[in-house]
Amino acid sequence: MATHVAIVGAYGSAGVAAAERLAEDPDIELTLVDDGEPGGGLCILRGCMPSKEVLSAAEHRFVARHDDRLSGPLPDVDLESVIERKDDHTANFAAHRRAAVERLAERDDVTFLHDTARFVDDGRLAVGDRTIEPDYVVIATGSTVDLPSLPGIGDVDVLTSADVLDRSEFGESGVVMGFGYVGLELVPYLSEAAGMDLTVVEHDARPLDEGDEPFGDALLEYYREAFDIDVLTDTHEKRVEATENAGVRLHVDREGREEAIEADQLFAFTGRRPALDRIGIGSTSLDPGPEWVGKTMQAREDDRVFVAGDANGREPILHVAKEQGFTAAENVRRHRDGDPLVEYTNVHHHVVFSGLGVLPFARVGHSATSADAAGVEHIAVTAEAKSDGVFKTKNVPEGLARLVVGTDGTVLGYQGLHYHADVMAKTMQIAVEMGLDVREIPDRAYHPTTPEILDSLVRDATATLPE
Numbered sequence: 001m002a003t004h005v006a007i008v009g010a011y012g013s014a015g016v017a018a019a020e021r022l023a024e025d026p027d028i029e030l031t032l033v034d035d036g037e038p039g040g041g042l043c044i045l046r047g048c049m050p051s052k053e054v055l056s057a058a059e060h061r062f063v064a065r066h067d068d069r070l071s072g073p074l075p076d077v078d079l080e081s082v083i084e085r086k087d088d089h090t091a092n093f094a095a096h097r098r099a100a101v102e103r104l105a106e107r108d109d110v111t112f113l114h115d116t117a118r119f120v121d122d123g124r125l126a127v128g129d130r131t132i133e134p135d136y137v138v139i140a141t142g143s144t145v146d147l148p149s150l151p152g153i154g155d156v157d158v159l160t161s162a163d164v165l166d167r168s169e170f171g172e173s174g175v176v177m178g179f180g181y182v183g184l185e186l187v188p189y190l191s192e193a194a195g196m197d198l199t200v201v202e203h204d205a206r207p208l209d210e211g212d213e214p215f216g217d218a219l220l221e222y223y224r225e226a227f228d229i230d231v232l233t234d235t236h237e238k239r240v241e242a243t244e245n246a247g248v249r250l251h252v253d254r255e256g257r258e259e260a261i262e263a264d265q266l267f268a269f270t271g272r273r274p275a276l277d278r279i280g281i282g283s284t285s286l287d288p289g290p291e292w293v294g295k296t297m298q299a300r301e302d303d304r305v306f307v308a309g310d311a312n313g314r315e316p317i318l319h320v321a322k323e324q325g326f327t328a329a330e331n332v333r334r335h336r337d338g339d340p341l342v343e344y345t346n347v348h349h350h351v352v353f354s355g356l357g358v359l360p361f362a363r364v365g366h367s368a369t370s371a372d373a374a375g376v377e378h379i380a381v382t383a384e385a386k387s388d389g390v391f392k393t394k395n396v397p398e399g400l401a402r403l404v405v406g407t408d409g410t411v412l413g414y415q416g417l418h419y420h421a422d423v424m425a426k427t428m429q430i431a432v433e434m435g436l437d438v439r440e441i442p443d444r445a446y447h448p449t450t451p452e453i454l455d456s457l458v459r460d461a462t463a464t465l466p467e
Helices: 013-022 042-046 048-065 079-105 161-166 181-192 213-226 318-337 368-373 389-393 421-433 452-464
Strands: 003-008 028-033 110-113 117-121 124-127 130-132 136-139 143-145 173-177 197-201 230-232 235-242 248-254 257-263 265-268 272-274 305-307 349-352 361-365 378-384 400-406 411-417
Touching: 003 013, 003 318, 013 028, 013 079, 013 318, 028 079, 028 124, 042 048, 042 079, 042 161, 048 079, 048 161, 048 181, 079 110, 079 161, 136 318, 161 181, 173 181, 173 248, 173 257, 181 197, 181 213, 181 349, 197 235, 197 257, 213 230, 213 400, 213 411, 248 265, 305 318, 349 421, 361 421, 368 378, 368 400, 368 411, 378 452, 400 452, 411 421, 411 452, 421 452
Parallel strands: 003 028, 003 136, 028 110, 136 305, 173 197, 173 265, 197 230
Antiparallel strands: 117 124, 124 130, 143 272, 235 248, 248 257, 349 361, 361 411, 378 400, 400 411
């Protein structure tokens, strides 16, 4: 008898990855459920793809504004055209995702239900007017924006990342809560494309928590100088209220002193939380608290429930969601067959399209800070972009890069905050995941290109290693 698996959230990256793997097994019957309208998954509809689309328009203006070799009037960004093109492209991307799910549903052992799924109790799901009792459930419902519990926030209009991606009109000024991935990407967009005067609240001494301190310091300086953004560090929100002129007043604690910031609009780029509210978790034994899902993607309270992607709260990154979907599918089969489950292990690999993508940040593997915390013996070498002539010729001399290497020569990690750092991340991922010896990486500079900064890091690391 076939094993019945239900995937709740089949349009998302984790859900479709799990579905494609499970559909390969002739002894599995699949029920795919998603109520997305039109459907296509978070990354396509509200995440990385539409955000990079809108950033690109602002990037072109920014590059022109910062190149003193160009003359003539600086063009404005036509926000209505930006949103129209973004919507058109997003619709096409989403259609491809839906088509992939529909192709799966053409199989005899796969059913797709375009409806909402809710747990009735452990092991039973209500989907529309039917109830199903699958042997396993894979939850892949993604995430939703998370607003802070701030006094007065319910009395003012708050714009989230989803609002920014759809909006073509903004006020003259704004105050921003949240300076993580989303804030680092959208704050320059609001400044450059919408022309807003922005104040950003940053809880720590610098942004970019996952980077070594020089990277956060360099990015902070860049935002202040290149975009004229007022970033308040070591500052915490206390309460918010509406002003008489339909604006907002945000009260903050800044280094022990209370201050008030007034602006036309309030933005909350304060992270995301698992989207579990609508699937009836409360009717089950599942308790979505800390560590409720293990590295095997198996839920702590129910060994026949697996949770992949943003829904498990472990690491809300696109490529991680896909890989977790594959792991969940593998472990459904393993649990069915009585075999040991495998754990999902991820080499740190993040890219932030900061500075409108002109100054992106990438980190693969260890930073010097994380290597120290893990007790890994290493050396770290750093290069500044301005020391490499090719960055000067391209008018992007800002930023730096760092290579972390074990004392035995193994490449452990790379950080880049410079032009094309996002592109170089894949190359460095290969070096880190294959455990290459830095002394064996070829020095191949065929002509002046930005990856020359990697060659200089490799040379410096090789020269620094003990004999």
